[in-house]
Amino acid sequence: MNLAQQIERAAQIIREGGVVAFPTETVYGLGANALDPNAIAQIFAIKERPYFDPLIVHICNLSWVERLTINFDKRVEALANRFWPGPLTIVLPKSDLVPDIVTSGLSTVGIRMPSNTIAQEVIRLSGVPIAAPSANKFGRISPTSAKHVAKQLEGVDLIVDGGDSIVGIESTVISLNRDGFIILREGAITAEELEELLPRSTMPNSAPLASPGLLKSHYSPDKPLYIAKSSSLQEINSLSSELNKKGRVAFISFSGITPAGFDKTLFLSHNGNLKEAASNLFRVLHELEEDDSIDAIIAEPVTGVGIAKAIMDKLNKASYRYKSDENKL
Ligand code: TXA
Ligand code: MG
Numbered sequence: 001m002n003l004a005q006q007i008e009r010a011a012q013i014i015r016e017g018g019v020v021a022f023p024t025e026t027v028y029g030l031g032a033n034a035l036d037p038n039a040i041a042q043i044f045a046i047k048e049r050p051y052f053d054p055l056i057v058h059i060c061n062l063s064w065v066e067r068l069t070i071n072f073d074k075r076v077e078a079l080a081n082r083f084w085p086g087p088l089t090i091v092l093p094k095s096d097l098v099p100d101i102v103t104s105g106l107s108t109v110g111i112r113m114p115s116n117t118i119a120q121e122v123i124r125l126s127g128v129p130i131a132a133p134s135a136n137k138f139g140r141i142s143p144t145s146a147k148h149v150a151k152q153l154e155g156v157d158l159i160v161d162g163g164d165s166i167v168g169i170e171s172t173v174i175s176l177n178r179d180g181f182i183i184l185r186e187g188a189i190t191a192e193e194l195e196e197l198l199p200r201s202t203m204p205n206s207a208p209l210a211s212p213g214l215l216k217s218h219y220s221p222d223k224p225l226y227i228a229k230s231s232s233l234q235e236i237n238s239l240s241s242e243l244n245k246k247g248r249v250a251f252i253s254f255s256g257i258t259p260a261g262f263d264k265t266l267f268l269s270h271n272g273n274l275k276e277a278a279s280n281l282f283r284v285l286h287e288l289e290e291d292d293s294i295d296a297i298i299a300e301p302v303t304g305v306g307i308a309k310a311i312m313d314k315l316n317k318a319s320y321r322y323k324s325d326e327n328k329l
Contacts, residue, residue: 029132247295
């Protein structure tokens with residue numbers, strides 16, 4: 001099937017209650033009709049995702065926000081005008097149209113309008129909003145290509161192959177309170193960009209886990225990943241000489257450095273470019289996970305402003321289960 005046929009077929013499958021993986025600008029999503037609880041149940045089954053983790057609903061035009069939510073306010077309109085289509089998810093009070101299974105029983109729903117034109121076409125042709133988590137097994141590395149999806153998931157009716165996801169890390173998830181916005185998950189849109197439009201709320205998060213996006217462990221490769229404390233060669237060498245005793249070690253470079261003593265070096269960037277690093281992050285983790293000649297991974301820390309924080313957040317979560325207890329955050 002050519003791309004146009006894949007898109008056509010994907011929309012048809014969605015309308016008929018099936019499950020489709022499709023590209024977005026952030027990562028690949030695993031989508032089903034957001035208004036059909038039975039279709040949504042298949043997403044949770046395929047991903048082995050716990051039911052406490054709510055899904056993001058993807059739309060292709062603003063009129064859906066008014067149907068899926070209540071208390072639509074001016075701030076939502078302003079955010080949508082500035083950041084949609086694009087990698088921002090806004091959590092809003094939901095209407096009765098949204099089934100509870102989509103929101104894990106929460107009274108709110110996360111909504112986003114993706115900018116990827118293939119995603120937009122699939123949503124438009126299916127005629128319904130599409131609930132779509134990232135198309136990976138729960139807790140594992142997110143997919144930025146059709147191949148990554150095929151590697152992890154079985155039982156998907158169709159995987160639309162739209163090439164590599166450009167942004168490479170997930171959308172920023174925010175909610176709103178009287179004060180302004182709260183970041184529930186760091187992502188491609190930075191706090192600084194949001195603050196140009198709205199104040200950041202200074203009120204503390206009321207619930208300890210206001211969003212599963214705040215889970216400490218996620219994105220884990222199936223082999224140990226450690227983050228060096230700094231880019232100093234001395235620091236990195238002392239980590240690697242420990243690990244080298246046990247097996248073969250790969251290095252993930254952010255600034256372009258290539259320290260000696262590694263069996264393989266992959267680059268998020270060759271010169272500390274953050275956009276490039278974000279778009280390469282999950283691809284590099286997938287490649288090292290697939291490489292049977294590698295036993296452990298050391299990553300250079302990602303520094304800088306803006307999306308540096310989101311990238312480090314992903315790396316920290318990916319390495320979380322490999323941290324010794326005293327190093328857990
Ligand atoms: O970029 C993205 O957001 C990708 C693409 C496919 O759009 N999707 C994605 O979905 O990352 P997922 O399911 O992997 O992550 C969605 C996260 C949830 O884990 C949760 O943290 C947050 O979004 N979320 C969704 N609905 C929420 C709600 N009602 N309240 C709080 N957090 C919510
Ligand atoms: Mg995910």
